[in-house]
Amino acid sequence: MRMSRAVLRERLPGALGQLLLLAVVAWLAWSGLANFLHNLRQLHIASGFQFLQVQAGFEIAQTPIPFGPGSTYLRAVAVAALNTLLVVALAALLGTLIAVPVAFGRLAAQALVRGACTAWVEVFRNIPLLLQIFFWYFSAIALLPGVADSLQFGDILLNNRGLFLPRLHWGDAGLALERPVAEGFNVSGGLALLPELLALTLGLAIYNSAFLAEIFRAGIQSVPRGQSEAAAAVGLSGTRAALLVVLPQALRLALPPAAGQYQALAKASSLAAAIGYPDIMQIVGGTVLSQTSQALEAMTLVVTLYAAINLLIALGVNLANRRLLRRQAR
């Protein structure tokens, strides 16, 4: 009893201080919110999320799920979120595929390979991402031909309206291949990848590949040299040794910082608004906000969606990391 009183006396000032701080923060948050709602009422601006059920009335360039001017704002938000997920997934995949060989290349014995990979990292890491995105976007539009003069590779069409791939399609005659056809102003049929999607994917993937390559290189260098020498001793080729022996061990160190890089990539995808790619920032923080005037609600949605996407990435990487550790513990 005497002991706990002494402990209490020691801890009480700290606990009181924390309580006081909490009260101040809560009061600030409450008065800010109350003031905001008061101002909204005075300006006759509606509040709440009822607007999500209202017909949106606009079109979106890229719609993974069916969407038209008759669809609701809620569906527009869903389309925007899917578009962000699509570009983040594509850019993360492509960025990783570039980063792994660049990381090994930075450690290669050949001076030319080493130099080229170092140049890749230094150039793309040191140019602002927004500039790189503009570069890919405007050079893509400027260099690609119009629809009438589309470049054709087999069934694939490439022009300044995008990259058009054939796709499998359930028709009257069962599963059939639908080929893109250039007609009039645009290409009909097939799967369309917009120039905005291509430019944003390229920009995000290449910029982040430079950072990812450095993270992977650090991981590779953390694997004791004896491991690759042992792999060579049992007769594995250089590539097989790298992929089967070195990389799995390197990933253990590289995955946590790589997760941070993938999250940075997801957040940077909001630069899409600059080139008109219909992502969360562009649709929800732009069109929905200005049409409904409900800035607080729209920005809350934007914040929540980005937080959710980044938590998903963290979850995915943590699961992968746990699996990796368990397998290596065996």
Added chain:
Amino acid sequence: MRIPFRPIAAQASWALIALAALAHSAHADVLDDVKARGALKCGVTLAAPGFSAEDNSGKRSGFDIDLCRAIAAATVGDASKIELQPMDLKTAFAGLPSGAVDVLTHRFTWTQSRDVGGLKFPKVMFFDGQGFAVTTKSRASKIADLNNATICTAQGSTSELIVADYFRARKLKYKIVTFASQEQAWDAFVAKRCDAAINDRSGLAARLAKLPNRDDFKVLAETVSNEPIGPIVAQGQPRWEALVRFTLNALVAAEELGIKQGNVDAMLKSDSPDVQRLLGVTGDFGSKLGVGNDYAYKAIKAVGNYAEIWDRNVGPKTPLRLDRGRNALVANGGLMMSVPVR
């Protein structure tokens, strides 16, 4: 290649304005604020030649700037006491209610949802309509030819909804690419990302005037909408709204009465009761607005009447080459008229 960095700055300033809205309560009376400050803050278009554009020395001028100057002259007595803040749609609509600017002398259309959404349009100063720009070589000679075309526009603009409604009603298909600002949408159209760009006809004229290869582009003849455009004030400011309305009204009334920048001093001695009331020689119209009785005199002295503002900035002798058209006085077959000053 021009690299527009604006959207990031715009988003950053939007966030700042949202914070400001949280921190400050809606201000009491804008008219008192402006008089106490001794200067007027106007939100303007970033770059629209003829309406709001910087010359080589960095001085901003144009039709919208003259309206800002007129309101400043009427309120604080000096047309040079203005602070111009270039804004895009997002920053403007968030910034006006929070007090970042006193008035938007911008290019925004008066719509029902904006009017009931906290924005008040005291007087239409420009009757516009939307049109489509296409390349001269385009296969489109009328809007119906644009089936399946790709169209560039700014997000959240009335254009975005007009395209949706117009094409849907006629069962035409289209693809839309929306950018953060009209400037970016236009850049992408000129770079051939789109088959057509939609904007107010005045906006199209302003942008075409800037192009070195303007003959490569044309504007389709049809006008697809009515776009009444004028300065905007925040809702809940009746005194300020009235002052802005009747300052703008005075510019139109001055044209109707033949009062010009050059003869406004001589007109003070006019025998016409209409002129005497407008210029404050008789009556107390100014003090009932909360400013001096000579508010209209000061505005006209600073920028001239409506016709002079038009001719100086966008008229036939400027690069925009705009006829008065719908904006002619009612007496001349147009839509522009003043509310009686009596």
